[in-house]
Every structure is written in C-alpha cells, then in structure tokens.
Amino acid sequence: MTGDRARALHSAALVWDAHACLPLLPRQSMAALERHRAAGANHVSINVGMDFNPVSQVMRVIAGFREWIADHGDRFVLAGSVAEVRQAQRDGKLSIAFDLEGSDMLEGDLDMLRLYRDLGVRQIHLAYNRDNAAAGGCHGDDVGLSPFGRRIVDRVNDLGLIMDCSHSGHRTSLEIMERSRRPVVFSHSNARALKDHPRNIRDDQIDACARTGGVIALSGIGIFLGANDIRVETLMRHVDYVAGRVGPQHVGLGLDYVFERGSADLPPGLVVGDWWPAGHEYDLDGMAIMPPESLPAITEALVERGFGDDEILGILGGNYLRVAAASWR
Numbered sequence: 478m479t480g481d482r483a484r485a486l487h488s489a490a491l492v493w494d495a496h497a498c499l500p501l502l503p504r505q506s507m508a509a510l511e512r513h514r515a516a517g518a519n520h521v522s523i524n525v526g527m528d529f530n531p532v533s534q535v536m537r538v539i540a541g542f543r544e545w546i547a548d549h550g551d552r553f554v555l556a557g558s559v560a561e562v563r564q565a566q567r568d569g570k571l572s573i574a575f576d577l578e579g580s581d582m583l584e585g586d587l588d589m590l591r592l593y594r595d596l597g598v599r600q601i602h603l604a605y606n607r608d609n610a611a612a613g614g615c616h617g618d619d620v621g622l623s624p625f626g627r628r629i630v631d632r633v634n635d636l637g638l639i640m641d642c643s644h645s646g647h648r649t650s651l652e653i654m655e656r657s658r659r660p661v662v663f664s665h666s667n668a669r670a671l672k673d674h675p676r677n678i679r680d681d682q683i684d685a686c687a688r689t690g691g692v693i694a695l696s697g698i699g700i701f702l703g704a705n706d707i708r709v710e711t712l713m714r715h716v717d718y719v720a721g722r723v724g725p726q727h728v729g730l731g732l733d734y735v736f737e738r739g740s741a742d743l744p745p746g747l748v749v750g751d752w753w754p755a756g757h758e759y760d761l762d763g764m765a766i767m768p769p770e771s772l773p774a775i776t777e778a779l780v781e782r783g784f785g786d787d788e789i790l791g792i793l794g795g796n797y798l799r800v801a802a803a804s805w806r
C-alpha cells in the first residue's frame with residue numbers, strides 16, 4: 478500500500494530540485510538532465526556561475542545552455558514563471574531555470590541583475606563560501622551585508638529573483654532575511670544541529686527563513702548530511718528536524734547533484750583550498766551526492782515517515798513553488 482500511495486503522490490507532485498550542477502563550459506550538453514526527467518522531477522535550477530567564475534565564462538555558459546534547451550524543446554524548456562513551470566509539467570517537459578552562486582559576477586553594477594534575469598536566472602545568493610564586497614560567506618569572518626549588499630537584496634526583491642542564503646555566512650544570512658520583502662530560501666543547506674559543518678545552518682537561521690515564508694531545501698551532499706552519508710534515511714533525519722522545528726511547509730529539496738566531476742571547468746589558477754578550505758571534508762571528486770534517481774525513494778520515505786499527502790506534495794516541490802509565486806514576476 479505504501480508503495481502505491483508513494484507512486485501516486487510522486488507522479489501527481491510538482492517535483493522541484495532547487496539546485497544542480499553541470500560543467501560550466503561553453504557548448505555544454507545538458508542531456509544528463511534526462512535523469513531528472515526520468516526520475517519524475519518537473520523543475521530544476523541549474524548553476525551558471527559562482528563567485529570565482531569570470532563574467533565571460535558565466536555568459537558563455539548561459540549562451541550554451543540556452544542554445545541546448547532551444548534545440549531540445551520537445552523535452553526541456555527554460556521557464557521564467559510559475560505558469561511556465563506548470564505548463565511544462567502538463568506537457569511532460571522538465572522546466573529549467575538558472576541560478577547564480579554569489580554576486581561577484583555583477584562586477585559592482587546592480588544593472589547586471591536585470592540582464593541576468595532576462596537571460597534566465599531566477600535565484601541568487603550574495604556570497605559563495607568566502608566574504609566578498611556584498612556579503613559574508615560561510616567560510617569567511619562572519620561579516621554582515623555591506624551597503625552594496627543591501628542594495629542587491631532590494632533590487633533582487635524588485636526584479637523578482639528568489640533570494641537564496643546557501644553558502645552565505647551566519648550574520649549575512651540573518652541580515653538578508655531581516656531585510657528581504659519576499660520569502661528567502663536556503664536552496665541547498667542542511668541542519669547544523671545534525672551535522673556540524675559551516676555550510677549547514679543553525680536553528681536561528683532555520684527559524685528566520687520560516688518567518689520570511691521561505692523554504693530550507695535540503696541538500697543531498699554526503700558530508701553535509703553526515704559522514705559522507707547519502708542514505709535516504711539520513712536525509713529524512715534532516716527533513717524531520719526542520720519540519721519538526723518550523724513545519725513541513727518550510728522544507729524542500731535541493732540535491733545539488735554534480736553530473737560530471739573533474740570536468741576542468743575551474744578557472745585557471747584557482748586555488749581550490751581558497752574556496753573549499755582544508756579541514757572541512759571537501760573532496761570535490763570523492764564526495765558522495767544523492768543522485769536524481771533518489772527522488773522516488775524520497776517520496777516513499779516521506780510516506781513511511783507518516784507525512785500527510787499535502788505535506789509530501791509541499792516538500793517535493795509545492796513549497797518551493799509557493800516561494801517562486803511570491804518572488805518571480
């Protein structure tokens with residue numbers, strides 16, 4: 478019975494994966510996203526740049542992704558609105574939007590935000606692990622928002638991008654959530670109470686996110702879940718923790734699956750330890766990550782945990798859709 482109910486829920490749900498990574502290379506194929514579609518995902522947000530990627534690289538990546546999606550319109554679509562996400566679901570297509578991890582690619586110019594939005598970006602965080610001119614990163618000195626960072630939050634709200642605090646520092650994230658006029662998300666972060674890692678978030682961050690009406694989308698990266706542990710039951714401990722604290726209406730999924738490791742897309746001369754500091758279990762090639770094929774098992778586990786149908790539909794994507802509806806325009 479559990480299996481039947483889980484299968485029915487999984488196919489009825491609008492399944493939203495809040496973050497995934499393809500190689501950041503020009504003319505990069507996105508064919509691997511067929512794995513998301515086959516696993517029942519309806520929408521996925523794809524990274525197009527982090528703080529260390531130069532603007533020229535970010536633009537070439539966006540250009541290639543847009544071209545690939547346009548060439549594969551029978552199964553994939555670039556979606557910029559909730560209506561387009563819903564239409565894609567009805568058409569049996571996987572809808573895709575882009576996200577930015579950081580704000581250095583604005584090069585200090587707020588006008589870049591509208592350009593990125595017009596190119597398909599629908600979600601952004603202000604800092605990637607390190608402190609920058611706008612905000613504090615989770616491996617930085619816990620600085621707050623700079624005046625420029627505060628202006629970015631305001632413009633992100635005005636333009637209707639989803640404001641994302643993953644990879645941000647503790648103080649910065651609290652200041653963003655205090656300032657934002659729209660719901661704020663953590664697109665791929667886990668509970669620090671269960672796994673003490675700087676990339677994970679403390680209880681006050683979880684509480685503040687819920688107060689904005691936002692979503693904590695749990696990541697599938699093993700070192701953030703536990704001891705490089707990608708069992709579904711381990712993810713469920715994080716689901717239970719966040720749902721128990723602020724309610725299942727604030728839980729989502731951002732598996733952060735990295736489709737190709739070691740694809741040589743890091744900028745020349747980049748010092749890996751500057752961005753993923755030693756002593757925090759980072760092993761870019763060896764870290765275990767829950768693949769998109771885990772999605773049906775996640776639905777099954779949510780049923781087994783006793784969540785109600787509406788709660789499960791929310792965790793799988795309805796909650797994130799609510800944030801998009803309140804943000805995108």
Ligand SMILES: [Zn+2]
Binds near residue numbers: 665
């Ligand atoms: Zn990330």
